[in-house]
Amino acid sequence: MKNRANRKRGSTRHGRFPDPRTSASIAHVELRQRIRSRSNNAWMFFLALILAGFSFVVFDLGRELAPGNGEWQSYVAPVFVLGLLGIIVYQGLNGVGLAPTNKSWLLTVRPPKDVMGGQLLFRFCETLLGALAPTVAFFLGLSLTIGSPLPLLGGVAVALLVNAVGTVIGHPLGLWLKGIYKRHGISRKVVVIVGIPLAVGYAAFLYTGGIAVAIERLQPVVVNSPLGWIEDLALVTTPGSGARASRAAALLLGSVVFSAIATFGAVRISVYTWYADGSSQDGDETPTDDQSSTEPLLGQVLRVGPLSEGTRGVATASIRRTYRSGHVLVLVLGLLLVAGVPVAEQIITTGKAPRYTPWIVLFYGVSLAGSFHSLNILGVQGKTLPLVLTARVTGRQFVNGHVVAGTAALAPIATVLVVASGIAARWTVFEIVLAGALSPLAVCLGAMVATGIGTRLPRYRSPSVHRSSGVIRPDKVATVSYSVWCSVTLFVLFVLVDAKLRYALASVTGLSEALYAVSALAGLAVVGLSAIVSYRSAVARVSEYRLD
Amino acid sequence: MVEFAIQTENLTKRYGDETAVDSLSLTVPSGAVYGLLGPNGAGKTTTLRMLTTLTEPTSGEATVAGVPITNCVGVTERIGYLPAEPPVFEALTGREQLRYAGRLQELPTDVATERIDSLLEQFDLEADADRRISDYSTGMRKKVGIIGTILHEPDVVFLDEPTSGLDPRAARTVREMIKQLTERDTTVVLCSHVLPVVEEIADVVGVIHDGELVAEGTPTEIRSSANSAPDLETAFLDITTDEDEIDSDADTLDYHEKPS
Incomplete structure (x- = not known):
């Protein structure tokens, strides 16, 4: 075979961890594709309006609070944990329903680790604004109240951490479920029938004030677990909050290690799912009896x-x-x-x-x-x-x-x-x-x-x-x-x-x-x-x- | 340099009870153009997917560019693959798409830019290179896909229907490009239903039918084996006609002939 001088054969393709540069390239192109897609404009505008309105509300909330008051501070961690769960659910749905654009071609160009790395980075960016905007708004309000920009640092750190951890848990989890579905030939209708009650339950949870109840119930559990350290990280740069720097540092370090391990696991899951055979060679569903039983009647x-x-x-x-x-x-x-x-x-x-x-x-x-x-x-x-x-x-x-x-x-x-x-x-x-x-x-x-x-x-x-x-x-x-x-x-x-x-x-x-x-x-x-x-x-x- | 760019031995792929490719054994010499032919659903795409590591075989072995197809990374860095539907991003411009392909192939920026410009010119796409692909015609998309496939000068190129949707001039450019590739020792595996194109440029032709390799040889040999068919198309139809279809045709003929 030819020896091509300009090919850096094997330079970044090998190994088990995504190549950051290639992953960034893949994520960059996916983001560009998303931003330029005209059909998304109206939807993005609608989401931006909701986000702006919500951010304004939490900004006001931040202005009314003062550090050192333990009552509201004890709710910081449960709120972020709920946000984390929300990101996990959202990213999980993405993992189930969405695949990298031109996936088959990408997999003949780059190994799955880089494609998965690009996906995780893209998905992280996708939810970043949603995680950052209200957090920054709240801590901006707090900063204005106490006259120091320092609280913003802790808030931004937690928003980034929650978004990263939510992404590396949620997306692979969804992808893994999709892999099970593909490998075991589970009918699409079964998925729909199971999924709808879940979706309706989720909607009912949102619209019946379930969030407030969940925060109330989560509060004692979260505060008394390492998840409670989120409060320390969020408020570590807020003067007079009483947050412990050691806990904040431990949480930050632990999250980085956890994200690295989860990314490694995500690569394994991507291989499990992306290389799964469908029920037929083209992935089309074969006709089933239930299709033939109703149609002749209507015919x-x-x-x-x-x-x-x-x-x-x-x-x-x-x-x-x-x-x-x-x-x-x-x-x-x-x-x-x-x-x-x-x-x-x-x-x-x-x-x-x-x-x-x-x-x-x-x-x-x-x-x-x-x-x-x-x-x-x-x-x-x-x-x-x-x-x-x-x-x-x-x-x-x-x-x-x-x-x-x-x-x-x-x-x-x-x-x-x-x-x-x-x-x-x-x-x-x-x-x-x-x-x-x-x-x-x-x-x-x-x-x-x-x-x-x-x-x-x-x-x-x-x-x-x-x-x-x-x-x-x-x-x-x-x-x-x-x-x-x-x-x-x-x-x-x-x-x-x-x-x-x-x-x-x-x-x-x-x-x-x-x-x-x-x-x-x-x-x-x-x-x-x-x-x-x-x-x-x-x-x-x-x-x-x-x-x- | 390896003698054979592709070698498969009893390569088999089953989806449940359905056998898509059955004990496929073939060899493709380095630097050759191999025309992989077969009726719809014969197993061509599945074979390509296995050789490009997109699908794992159920059994059997294969090497591409001397690398076993179980070594996903080793194979993918030596191949270029153009699916029947060109893999492009609608929202990118043609040039952006190709730069992206170059980055994924780890080409140095200057080398990538030089090659992109040269290939855009060769494929008469320079003037439209900075328009978004969403505004491209089917043929223009195909051209971008082809350029992206050969940009990194792979050892083995898999082209699935590369000339479909192209106007005659662009189709000729693709044929000439394939010939140029082989002059540089690149091996080309060509899946196409445009049999005159395959007959013109393929050194070796393999015919897959019902997942099995039913004929292999030069276009001349294939024609000879099919009762000295006048062209590859006639030979292909002869080779891929099922026995039961022949019986059925004969029955129909008998039925029509009875009155006389």
Whole structure:
């Protein structure tokens, strides 16, 4: 083989620890890619706003406190430990869901240790601002209170330490779980079914004041363990805080050693996961029985009635894609759990479902009928859009196909659930029959309206069909518009069906119940008209659609 | 200098019950262009993945540039690999992407800059080098990928469909580039479905079918072995037609012939 003079063969590739320079290069390019990615701008701006608001609050808090007061100081360590747990969870999710860009190519250029080193560094940078900003804000407030910049040093040291330790624990942990998933062929649906309750639990924890409770409970445990030394490190540069420098130094040294060992472990885990074979040579899931059991049923349903071949084809493809998409499953189960928890809670407490339950169910069904695919019938085609535009299928058949898909898949389920929940909420027979009869209509109207809104308010004027980009998500304005339509429609139906609501409205406003009933009927006509207009608009848009 | 750039012996890869590559034994002389052919799903990509250390074989042995493929670091510093989908960062410019590739290959900055400029010129990409890759066409991305693959002058280059998506001029540049590489003793393993290209530049052709190496030799030998086929494409179709497919074709023929 040739002897190439300019190749420093083996100079940094060997060894077990990531090469810092190469890792920095990999992290630098990943960061640059992230910062330049235009699609992240809105999200980054939103996060920056939240971070700025939160930092302002903790800055104020820092200004109000004085060192030497043991009461607040004893909460410093638990707060940082909670932050550490948050970073571990976030980085763990990153480890499960995200891989280095161009991973396969990178692994033929650099050994896994350097690729993993780059990943850890990139992930560290990704959460750095989130860890630093509130910490700096708090200690800046404290510094201003006591008139010395020294407290900032301790705060910054702890923020860096927490971020580093959280990253080297969380990311490899997530990657390891992913490795287990890949190596043992665990179904994606099992992961979703396990993951959703965890995610809902996490959200419930955040929104029900769980953080304050957790800090209270953590406080005695943390303070009496070496984790309590975080307080010493954070306040070691704050005059009059009583923090012990020896503990601060021990924590700093221990964290450096721990991070080094964890990085070494992360490299081992990266080899375990990145070199795991999928269930087949291309990593595609092989068809399973559960896919074949539902689809023929829907296929047979679609064969009933005077549907054209084009409409049936579009509808079948839409249902198949939705059914096989993990994201949709997340949406379906996630929303169901969020809506289901308060209802279940009331059933357990009072023995009956809340009166509004059927409306929640129907709102859920109509929302899904739109978000199924109907709200994004062009964007959801991705790179296959030219196939649709050049096929014999007409614009009307294309729109019909999506309306049929949404209705066929959701109307029966929504109707059954509305009737069942009406019984559970002890509605009258008349109300149950009326709501049951209106449910499939509402779902169908929802799908019709969504097609119009989605085609007139696309995320991009024309999706790119040349690149490897996949499906384009619906536009936010379209999503909000459709949600508003759903809310208005459901309110109209609610007033029309529910005599108690009409009575309550009449009592408050002084108008007659009959007027509300007539208004609701008129509203229903407007809703129907809006669906027809929206549907026709979608047909026209698709028929005349051209790529940019 | 090793005699064979690539040697495999009973190289096998199984995914569960499915055998992707079955007891593959082949040798690629140093400095040769080896055309690895096969129908879709025949096992070409899996073979490339094993030879580039991306996938561990289930059994068997192989060396690349004299280094066993179990030695991941030893192999990767001697190879260049271009997957079918070029590995590029959308948000970087072409030049930034190539500088990054040079840094990962530990090329000194001046050497990398000189080579990048030269290759950009060779591939007619100089004028667009400072535009973001997200604005590039498929062919331009492929060119960036190819330059990144050969930038560090590896001993063995694996090219998966290097000419797909390229216009005729760029495709010719790639063919000439491959010839230049072999003049410098670089070994090229070429996976392609563009059989005239393979016939033109490959010294040796191996045909994989259902995970097995079913034919190997020079393009002329391959044609001769396939009933003196007029070209490599005809020979390939002849070699990779399954017996049951032949039976099926015969049955169909019989059926149509019966009325007469």
